[in-house]
Amino acid sequence: MQKIGSKIKVLQLLEDFEIGGLERIVENIFEGLDRARYEPSIWCIAGGGKIAHKFFRKGEDIQILNVKTYHNPLNILKLAVLIRKNRFQIVHTHGYFASTMGRISAFLARTPIIISHVHTTYWSFSKRNLWVEKVLSRVSDRIICCSNAVGDFLISHERIDPEKLIRIYNGVHFKKEDDSGVREDHFNHKETRIITTASFVKNKGHRYLLEALSRIVKRHRNVRLSLVGDGPLKSDLLNYAESLGISSYIEFLGVIDNVEKILKETDIFVLPSIEREGLGIAMIEAMSQSKPVIGTDIGGIPEVIEDGVNGYLVEPRDSDSLAEKLEILIDDKNKRERMGREGRKRFEEKFDASIMLRQLEDLYESLLNQKSIGVSRVLYLHNKSNISGGEQSLINLWRNLDRKRFVPHLIIPKDGLLGQEARRLGLDVGYCDIPQLRPSMLFIIGKIFLALGQYCKKNRISIIHSYTPRNNILAAILGRLIGIPVVWHERNLIFGDERDISRRFAFLPDQIICNSQAVAERFRKKRRIPLKVKVVINGVDLKRFRPEKVNREILQKYNINGKKVVGLVSNLGKRKMPEYLMDASTYILERSPETIFLIVGGEFGEEDKGRKEQLEQRARNLGVGNQVVFTGFVSKVADIIQVFDIGAAVTEKEACSRAILETMACGKPVVAFNTGGNPELVEDGITGTLVKFGDVKGLASSVVGLLEDDERRKKMGMRARERVERYFDVKINAHETQEVYSKLAG
16 A cells, blocks of 8 residues: 555656657656655666766666567566566656557556556557557556647547547746857857757658758848757758758757757747657747747647747648748748747747646546545545534635645535535535434444445545544444544533543544644543644634735724724624623723624524524613624625724633634734633733633723724734744644644555
8 A cells, every 4th residue: 555645656668868859858757746746767768868867967766778679578577577676656658669668567567557658640550559559558547648639640540549548738848048058159140040950850851941941042141040950861961951052051050958049049940840740849949939930730730830820830841831931930020029929928828848747747646546546535524514613624624635645525414505615625525414323323323334334435535534523433433344544523622511422432533633732631541641632723724814904895884984893703602602792892882982893603503593683682781782793604704804903702612713813813912711722822911812711801801901002902913913824824734634644544
């Protein structure tokens, strides 16, 4: 089993590592993969090359196998043994030779994920080649096509199943020009410079570019053609240029490691390929430097060039048409520059290496996810379907989970706001109303056990995270039965004569997460807290909750203009005890009559129905009905917190108040009762004040003291924000929770 959190080992396999289009793509992939997630290696089957030596010097994991043929079964077996020994999770092959031998070896080595990357079209394939490709496609998890044209070729010519294919455009990095290896005397800035970068082989069509040049120089003497590259046809091209009488207009620059400088000094790029072209990396590099491009209408080139926009398309082997398009650009500098800008824009939208890498990593993660490699699937069991503070903490966790490592699933009693938000975040949501554990419910509970067990098996669940005490024991027993670790999430303190069932059965789960030290104290035994209990304090989304300008519409809606505001963010449940703030308001108004009290939140459950009317009546009885405003449920809580001058927290046993943290994150001081987890959040006298529980007059006095001292209030608010940034960022919460998951799944 792949340990959760360990890096995914990826092998990039190719024939050799000389300078070429395919090789540059492999170079970009190797250098660009997220090293925090992946551990990439490069193996060259037949030989090395210039790029290989570059990585050798850097100390990268690159090997030269010196295998010259795959027809010898021993070579295939030796490669399979090496792949197996190195425990690669992904083998990603490039080019026909490496893809043929590599896929067979990876299959024999039982590599979980096999990917073939096709960079061009092989029209010359024999029937045997086509049969081999067809067979090997069946052991390939995906076949990457560098263009739609390549994909169409594989479907029509090689009869590959379209479901196996995915198009990921090749991408290059934009590089600023580099003077290394290029002499300044190459450049005469009065000349119109044309360039092509390609190996000197037949299918690249250099011959037709030379013929086009021979026509151009009859009218344009101030033209120079640079040929970058090398290959078996170099001497033939030299002789052909001599026979056409254009040798003085041409320079053969050889292989240049970094062509950015010469591209920068070039006016027009041409790729005159005649037989096959998967996409045309050299064209994309020219576009990255804002150069117009001319290419033949074959393969993937039309996907790069929009005819008449960022360049021109011509028919292959048509030197007259090529000369015509070149002359248009030679004669019109403004058109060259305009097309160059369009090409740069097209490069940024489609062909930047970052786009290719993102899509490639998405593919890797999709396949890893399908096979549960390096991925832990976490099932959250919860007995609430609406959203309050605890549910918002859960949503924040989902938003910040590393989805490359953890895939969340949710089961709740019924659809509601929580289920809707979970689906929006990409969770698989199921519904199951888990009853309380009673003898009379054993039959129903048995059916639920069976259904949950089947769900876990079907979805390959790795961890069960019970988010409510009601589900804890059932989750723990289920985990024991099917061999899945279980996490309990304890978010509450015990009221009155309630039985602490979780403490009594704390031996059942593998880990207990408590959202404050106050909650963790529930599990203390023999003067110590068990090691399985870990404190992970709630976190706040610092982008959503931050000091901002007050929304004028809110001031008008609640008639706040010119008044001080004391705010309480809380649902209206009896345990939240907003009555304490209402009672304190009578004392506060005596000294600060221009004060409004906003109680932000609504009735949460069935047991709270009618609660708002009761509290409104209480306010009227106290004579503060006009000053105490019940806003009801507010979706954008951050906006309303901005109008607060002070936040209040008056619950007797609040484990870890999200409302306190969100208020502090918005730069507001908090006056709270010194109970539960409040002292872990509010620094008395620094980010707010703490008052003895139930001391209504003390609460009022602290509020008035801050209302009357603007400078002290603002200073406390600034320190409150700083404290949240340091200790209560939601990313810290997500990181510490993921550490728990990694430990259990490792």
